[in-house]
Amino acid sequence: MKIGIPRALLYYRYHTLWETFFEELGVETVISPPTNKGILDSGSIYAIDESCLPMKIFLGHVEWLIGRCDMILLPRIASLGRQGSACMRYQAAYDVARNAFRGRQIKLLDYNVDLRKNGGQIETFLSLGRAVGKKRAQSLHAYLAARQADKAVGTAELLHQQDLLRGDRCRILVVGHPYNVYDPYVGGPVLDCLRALNTVPIIADIVDRREALERSANISSTLPWAFNRQLVGAIDIYRRYVDGIVLMSTFPCGPDSLVNEIVVRRVRELPVLNLLIDGQEGSAGLETRLESFVDIIHFKREEDITLA
C-alpha cells in the first residue's frame, strides 16, 4: 500500500511527523513534487474562482497524486483546543477535495483533529494507524518515534535560526503561513529576492511554539486562530533582533487580512511591509516592493543604498 501526501497546506507543518510515522509502520509514501505552474494550473481548474491561492495549489497537488498511490492523506483540522481554532480551509480541505474529485475513484485517508471533542494528537495518529491496518501498539510506537523526529528537526531549525540572529547584517522577519513561506512557487521568490538584496530572512514559523503562543498576547490577546497566534507571538519574540517585518499573505486570506492590520497598527517601532501574493506571473511588482522596503531599512541604517 502506498500513501500519497500532498505537498501543500499543513504538509509544511506536519511533514516530519507524517513521514516518520508511516516510515516506522513500514508503509510506503509518495509526496507530490514542489509546486510548479502545472500544479497551480490544474488546481485552479478544480477550485472555485474565489478560492484562496493555497487552496488552489492544494487541489493541484491532490490531482497530481491521483493514480500514483492507493490512498491520499488529507488532514481536517477543526480546533486546536486552547491554542485556538483553525481557518475554515483546514476544516473544509478534506470535503472540498472529495467533492472536487468525485468520480475519479480516489480513496482518502482522513486525519481529523478537533481537540474540543476528541483526545489529543495521539488519538488522531492511532486512528490513522487503524486505517492502514496496523495494531494499536505498532501505531503508538510509530507515533512516539515521529514525535521525537519532529522535535529534533524543530530544535535543529531553531538553533540554526538563532545563529542568524547574531552579527550586524540586516535581518528581515518574514511572517507567513508555512505553506506560503516554504512553497518554492509562492514564498520562494520572496526569500530569494531578500537574500539577493543582501539581507537575512528570519522565518517567523521557526520559533518555540509554546512561547510564541503565550507571547502573542503582548500584541493581541483576542485572536481566534492558533496558527496566526503563533506567528504574532513570533513577532514579539523576534522584534528586538530584526530591522523590518514582511507580512507575506496570499490573496484573499481572511485571517491574515485581519491579523496583518493589527500588526501594522501595533508594531510601531519597525518598518512593516504588507506583501500580498496572487498567482501573478510577473515578479516586477514583488521586486519593486521588496527592494524599496529594503532601501528604507538601509537608509535608516545609514548604509550606501546603491550597494543593495
Place this chain on the structure above:
Amino acid sequence: MKAYLGIDVGSISTKGVVIDSKNAILASEYLWTEGDPMGAVRRLLKALASQLEGKDVQVAAVGTTGSARKLTGAMTDAQVVKNEITAHAIGTTSLYPDVRTIFEIGGQDSKIILVENGIVVDYAMNTLCAAGTGSFLSSQARRLGVQVEEFGEIALTSQHPTPIAARCTVFAESDLVHKAQIGHKKEDIIAGLCKAVVTNYLNNVGKGKKIAPPIVFQGGVSKNVGVKKAFEDATGFPVTVDPNGHLTGALGVAILARKSGKEQPFSFGVADMDFVTRGVECGKCSNRCEIICVYQNGRLIDSWGNRCENGAIRAAK
C-alpha cells in the same frame, strides 16, 4: 563637463534627465511610452542628444527606474537600476529637502512616501488593485467625452461635487453612469471623481499613515488641479506640485548614478542601435517560464524571467 543620465520608463510615459555634478538639469524630455518602452527610450535619447548638441557634455553614468527599468538598464548598460519609490524619494528630497510626505499617483500605481529629516522612513504602495490611478481617470474621461488634460480645470468649476463610490473601479464606474443618467451635471461628476480618487488613496495606501506637511504631490495625476485641490481639502494642508514633478524619478536615479561612483562613458549612439526582445518559453520543467532575451544588433546582451537556474541563458559578454 561630466554629466549623469537618468531614465524613468513608466507604463504611460517615459522621462529622462541629464544632470551635472551639482544636480542641475542640463536637458530633459517627457514623452509617451505607447506600449513600446524600447522605442520610447530610443526617441528619448535622440531628443536629449539634440538638446545637448554643441555643448561639451560627457555622460559618465546612467541610472534607470520605472517599470521598464530592467529592459532600459540592459539597453543603456546602466550603472544603477533602481525601483521607482527610492528614485522618487531621492529626486523629491533633492528639490524639497524639508518635505515630509510625498503623494504619488501614476498610470498604474499609487504610493505614499514618508520622509523625516531627508530620510525615507516609511512607504506604502497599492496592492493588487489599480483603482484610483491615472488609467482609471483617463478611461472615465473617455466615457464622459472629455480630454483627461481638461479634467482638473472642469472639476474646479463645480459647486457641488457628486459623491461617487470610491471603493472599487468597477463600482465607481457603474455609480458614475447611474449619476449621469439621473441628471447630475458633468462638472459635478468630474469633481466627484477627483474627490473619489483622493478618498480612495487616503483610505488605501494612506491608511494609518501620519500625513504631515510639507506635502509634495507628483506623478502624472498631479497635473490634474482637481485632484490637487481635493487633496488639500481632505488633508487641510497646502499641497505642492512641482512643474518638474514628472521628472523626479529620472532625476533621483540620475543622482543615484552620480553617487554610485561607477563610471563608464555613455554614448547616445545607443539610440541608433538595433534592439530586439524575444520571449522564449523554457520547457525544462513544468513551470514553463517565459524568458525574455534582449538582443543588441543581433547579439544577446541580457535575459530574465527564469524562476530557476535551469532556465538561465548566459549572455555573451
